Amino acid sequence: MKKLIVTTALLGLMAGAASAQDVVRMGTEGAYPPYNFINDDGEIDGFERALGDELCARAELTCEWVLNDWDSIIPNLTSGNYDTIIAGMSITDERDEVIDFTQAYIPPTPSIFVALDEDVDLSGGVIAAQTNTIQAGYIAAETEAVLVEFATPDETVAAVRNGEADAVLADADFLLDAVSSDPDLMVVGDPVALGGGIGMGLREGNDLIATFDAAITSMKEDGTLNALIVEWFGDDAVTW
CATH class of the missing domain: 3.40.190.10 (Periplasmic binding protein-like II)
Structure with missing residues (x-):
């Protein structure tokens, strides 16, 4: 309980720090089910859509979703076309030389x-x-x-x-x-x-990393992240 209280307080602080940015643009591929895909209504759907919406709600951020092809997803992040990558991206040393990552929201699989x-x-x-x-x-x-x-x-x-x-x-x-x-x-x-789990990618030095880290931690601690993983990947999925 003490950890959860600390995390909740940190979420509040991080949300205040991030409030200067009006809209956080969430970049995804939309072609990698069940992580992310386009549903029959033409909308971004999947595990990462549900996760991203919940993280933004917990951090009190206004977020919008942006589609981008996989082969240019990192270059278009670094050039400022969106603020995060949330697209089934594994954390690797090579990628970490170019962008920063939050903690993993899916364990290594x-x-x-x-x-x-x-x-x-x-x-x-x-x-x-x-x-x-x-x-x-x-x-x-x-x-x-x-x-x-x-x-x-x-x-x-x-x-x-x-x-x-x-x-x-x-x-x-x-x-x-x-x-x-x-x-x-x-x-x-x-x-x-392969890889060190799946996390959100952000431009190096972006303060939003701490904001999303706090939100991910809160979901791990209250069990909602594991529940979301099982909902989208099944009872045999690797969880926290």
Whole structure:
């Protein structure tokens, strides 16, 4: 209880510090279910939409959502097109050299391979991954496989379905959703541990980092963050 009281007080202080900024623009991809996607009404939806709205409410911030393609999501943050990235972005040392991160709001989760054949050659075959992801970096640097990169996650799965790639490597949360909707797809090989969890990215030195950190901490402490993870990722999801 003492921790929660301290966190609540800090949230109030951080909200006051951030009040000089009228609107906080939340940048996301809108193409990575269940993290973020566009629903049938044409609106941004998913786990991160629900999370971001709750964080803004707790921090007493007025927030608006901005869509941006994944391959330019960091450059457009640093150039000021929006104030945060909340788009299933794993915390890595390489990214941390360019932008700052909040604490993780999703714990480190495994990446998995998905293919049409359980005997696919993962060590020397053709593996699809989304451009500028930790999975693409892993295939290029740590394996002998041929990497083929695509702009969107859906394209990586399509490459497996149409024979352009032998398998795809991506976050388990995303690929398990694809497998559940396509009986021809299957998980193959062993999971790969990558990244330090998923957090919000902000420009270096932005005071909003402390504001969102306090809000994330309050959600962890009162159990609402775990409840939201289970709601969107299922009972077997990794939680805090």
